[in-house]
Amino acid sequence: MNSSAPSHFSIGSKAPAVVTRTGGSIETEGSLVDTELTVDAPTGHDILVEVVAVSVNPVDVKVRAGGEVADRVLGWDASGVVAAVGPDVTLFQPGDEVWYAGDITRPGTYSRMHHVDERIVGRKPSSLSHAEAAAMPLTTITAYEALFHKLKLSKDSTGTLLVLGAAGGVGSVLIQLAKKLTGVRVIATASREETSAWVTDLGADVVVIHRGDLAANVAAVAPEGVDWVFTSQTGKNLPAIVELIKPFGEIVAIDDEAGLDLLSLKGKALSWHWELMFTRSAQHTADMVLQHELLDEVADLVDAGEIRTTLTRTFSPLNAEQLRAAHALVETGSAIGKTVVTSEVAAEVATAH
Structure with a gap:
């Protein structure tokens, strides 16, 4: 009953x-x-x-x-x-x-x-x-799965993560999770003064202007390149991503623009991940309960004042x-x-x- x-x-x-x-x-x-x-x-x-x-x-x-x-x-x-x-x-x-x-x-x-x-x-x-x-919830699940299920970052991870579209819903959570639960340096992209202030307040280590030559703008603050890229704005930015990421680097994307030249990743042996938080529920996967567990984990972080x-x-x-x-x-x-x-x-x- x-x-x-x-x-x-x-x-x-x-x-x-x-x-x-x-x-x-x-x-x-x-x-x-x-x-x-x-x-x-x-x-x-x-x-x-x-x-x-x-x-x-x-x-x-x-x-x-x-x-x-x-x-x-x-x-x-x-x-x-x-x-x-x-x-x-x-x-x-x-x-x-x-x-x-x-x-x-x-x-x-x-x-x-x-x-x-x-x-x-x-x-x-x-x-x-x-x-x-x-x-x-939707952005938290997306960000968490991207960082920890796809890129497999942990509290011991070091290196540099570039976040494209950082002021959006997913980026706004992802920056916080990356800074609280890993040891990575976060570079966030922004195109306006208010978005730059927003991502800085959320904990981004460096903010890069998205307009103009993205690869050159990122290289100015990370001349050695970046280890990981999270992108909600792939499209025309893919050539820049391939240029600025280190060999064997990893990219996780949530957008679905047609015609992406993923063959361009081969020269650096880059790994590409799709993140879709609906996959577990839509496909009725055996590990659906992971979304319950991660939401509870983030709820604890929120109540502890670690995530806002x-x-x-x-x-x-x-x-x-x-x-x-x-x-x-x-x-x-x-x-x-x-x-x-x-x-x-x-x-x-x-x-x-």
């Missing part, structure tokens, strides 16, 4: 949600629409979460803008409270506060009541509000109108840190540094 806790919405009732009717441009009438969905009881390893806050990621924008998503609930970041648990659940109980990034193959988090597999859910940091917590939220802008309440505004901001590509939409009472609007 499912265990449950008091909630604003009971099993079998209707709960608010936001769906995309048409996909496409955020300006179209059906891009994001308020609706109500029936609350079903959780089964198996699922927990039912009463969602309090969600963040808007580039993947949300990409899926919506790509069309062919009729009546789909988007959203892949959430912070909330467990309302009920399935019969196979062992990690959580009703009333627990949780944060997670969800599963791209299932309905998303733009829903006040949301089903998610417990094995990709973590304990919400007790020191953060739901809005502050919702900013982080990357929230920079908050919209409220959690409805289609506010989500459209958040999508429009993220779609500019110039936002620093993370944008969150929350139902928390009297949510404060934060602005980027």
